[in-house]
Amino acid sequence: MSEPPLSSVPPSEPLSALIVDDEQDIREMMDILLQELGFATFLAADGFKAIELFxxxxxxxxxTDIKMPGKDGIAVLKEIKSTAPETEVIMISGHGDMHLAIQSLKHDAADFITKPIDEELLEIALGKVSERIRLRRQVREHTENLEALVSEKSAALVEMERKLAAKQIMEGMGQAMAILATDPASGDYFPEMPFYVAIHDAGCNVVTVNQAYRERFGDRIGQASCGTYERCGEPDWKSPVRESADLQASIHRHESMIAADQTRLPVITHVSPVIGTRGELELLLEIAVDVSEMRRLQEELSRTQRKFEHFFNTVPCAITVQDRELRVVEANATFHRDFGDPGGRTCHELYKHRDAPCDDCPVLASFADNAPHQYETVVTTRGGEQRNILVWTAPLADGDGKVNHVLEVSTDITQIRQLQDHLASLGIMLGSMSHGVKGLLMAIDGGAYRVDKGLEKGDLQRIAAGWKTVRHRLDHMRRTVMDILYYSKSREPNLAPHPLHGVAEHLAETVSAKASKSGIIFQTDFSQADGQILIDDVAFYSAMANILENAVDACLFNRDVAEHRIDFLVAQADGHAVFTIRDNGIGMDRETMDNMFTLFFSSKGALGTGIGMFVSHEIITGHGGTITVDSATGKGTTFRITLSLAEPSVSEDEPTSDHAPFLS
Structure with missing residues (x-):
């Protein structure tokens, strides 16, 4: 998948770029290239001028270049990100230093490129960050549209509630009309009434009406009361006036009336009987309220609610509403599909399986300053899948302006981040590879020199020591190159049958010396290691050796245990080979286990690169195998690697490879 071209960024706001480099030729060259790509540019010769222009x-x-006199590029990156975290910063280095690259990415640099600058790579990097800016604009626009929609429909709902309240007021007015109807001066009140009001006699004929009734239904004085109703004349149907007369009780009904121009009017009708002093029915007061507008608003609100629900549930983003305790109180269908039913749980439980809120939580930030916030992080789905998401939050205020909830919209940018990480890390590894290989070659030269001198003097001890150095460095170089190959390019493993017991023995030899030197008890059990497995010996030994060496490191990190121990068990079961590596080391929490096979994730701090476990996982899954991990902080870790057994084709007592297995 290639990066989107710069032309895909919406032209509503031209993008601008600040170029920081202490070399004038490079500044001018990049200025020309960026202007051709449509950017507005600013130039700075050092870090202090860069901050001023920014x-x-x-x-x-x-x-920005990294190596500059005075304020270097890392300092510029930190200061810009502290004041404007949404600004995309691309780091430029003429050194290809892995440490500088990792330090830049840890401080949220968007990309890392090396000198001499390749124009195509620079354009790809610019296209990538421009796409991120476009995504943020799009999410911001969706959030603003959603807030406007909620505000608009909330106003319509308030209006509907007002109409319903008016109906309740009308009922009270009906009771008042019953009293006013007995007053000779009541005729002075009727023209002022905003409802259709009519007074009927005991025989259910119209006696008098107000002006609104007369204008809408015509002069009906003396006519039958039911004549204005749509259902008048239907068998077994009584008008509200007739029912009130028969029951001598107030009647409240929804009906339809026909106006003089044959317009159909949905109405709420209230009829109250007026009882004389001797208990007989004298008059009936009818008040009808036209609810056409309210019905229209109800239908419109219903349609709008359906549209809103459809949008809410079909938008390809996970949308939640969270309270001040970070509990998810509402979630759309996308969130339910990816993370399950919230069930009143917090976002950090659902996203990251942790008990405490995330650092720099954008929801808490929105509660703190009543403003939108943006955040990028890695989460784990209900199926255990790792995803990079771009999060936008916005406060939701109630009618009094108080913010009790925050809206969170999370967009899946995993593919973009994977492509970015792959390109960035590949460039970093290739840039730094020359330095590592140079050191290895120097060590090999030294070992070869000792071999030559030993041959010259017939000193076998010197020859052995020199060859040991050469072999060790060759293994190191081979492991480095294989890691790069497995990460940079997918390839099918070169599978060949190997006896399971022999594989186990070779792996044990790989780590036993290191474990013993570190004072770790290393126990093995291969009594059930029967059969053969199909493996690419170079790749598989490298992956398994990395997991075993991690077990050694985990033990060394755990200083709370007096005696460290690693159990390495290999057995066949149900047609599969099962490798079990169990240690009593420092262990891992749930978040670390969720991320342990993610590129550049390391729990070793500066001692780890975050590449080894990623490559090991790629190799084992490439063999059709699986890795399961069971761990707890301070309680140790158990790895189980499962591969299918091969059909027996050669003697299990004979090695199937024409070269010694590669142990790393």
Whole structure:
């Protein structure tokens, strides 16, 4: 998948870029290239000038060299991100230093490119950050549209509630009309009434009406009361006036009336009987309220609610509404599909399986300052899948302006981040590979020199020591190259049958010396290691050796245990080979287990690169195998690697490879 071209960024706001480099030729070259791509540019020769220009112009993108006199690129990156975290910063280095690259990415740099600058790679990097800016604009626009829609329909709902309240007021007025109807001066009140009001005699004929009734239904004085109703004349149907007369009780009904121009009017009708002093029915007061507008609003509200629910549930983003305790009180269908039923749980439980809120939580930030916030993080779905998401939050205020809930919209940007990480990490590894290989070659040269001298003097001890150095460095170089190959390019493993017991023995030899040197008890059990497995010996030994060495490191990190122990068990069961590696090391929490096979994730801090476990997982799954992990903080970790057994084709007592297995 290639990066989107710069032309895909909406033209509503031209993008601007700040170029920071202490070399004038590079500044001018990049200025020409960016202007051709449609960017507005600003140029700075050092970090201090860069910060000054950034504060006054606020460009969308910053391209800065790392090595500069005075304020270097890392300092510029930190200061820009502290004041404007949405600004995309691309780091430029002439050194290809892995440490500088990782430090830049840890401080949220968008990309890392090396000198001499390749124009195509620079355009790809610019296209990538421009797409991120476009995504943020799109999410912001969706959020604003959603807030406007909620505000508009809330106003309609308030209006409907007002209409319903008016109906309740009308009932009270009906009771008042019963009293006013007995007053000779009541005729003075009827023309002022905003309802259709009529007074009927005991025989259910119209006696008098107000002006609104006369204008709408014509002069009906002396005519039958039911004549204005749509259902008048139907068998077994009584008009509200007739029913009130028969029961001598107030009647409240929804009906339809026919106006003089044959317009059909939905109405709420209230009829109250007026009882004389001797208990006989004298008059009937009818008040009808036209609810056409209320019905229209109800239907419109219903349609709008359906549209809103459809939008809410079909938008390809996970949308939630959270309270001040970070509990998810509402969630759309996308969230339910990916993370399950919230059930009143908190977002950090659902997203990351942790008990405490995330650092820099954008929901808490929106509660704190009543403003939208943006955040990018990695979450785990209900199926255990890792996803990169871009989060936008917006406060939701009630009628009094108080914010009790925050809307959170999460967009899946996993594919974009994977492509970005792949390109960035590949460039970093290739840039730094020359430095690592240079050191290995120097060590090999030293070992070869000792071999030569040993041959010259017939000193077998010197020859052995020199060859040990050469072999060790060759293994190191091979492991480095294989990691890069497995990460940079997918390839099918070169499978061949190997005896399971022999594989187990070779792996045990790989780690036993290191474990013993570190004072760790290393126990093995291969008594059930029967049969053969199909493996690419170079790749598989590298992956398994990495997991075993991680077990050693986990033990060394756990200083609370007096005696460290690693159990390595290999057995066949139900047609599968099962490798079990169990240690009593430092262990892992749930979040670490969820992310342990993610590229560049490491729980070892500066001692880890975050590549080894990623590559090991890729190799084992490439063999059709599975890895399961069971761990708890301070309680140790158990890895189980399962592969299918091969059909027996050669003697299990003979090795199937024509070379010694590669152990890393």
């Amino acid at each position: 504060q006054s112009n606020r460009p969308h993108i910053v391209l």
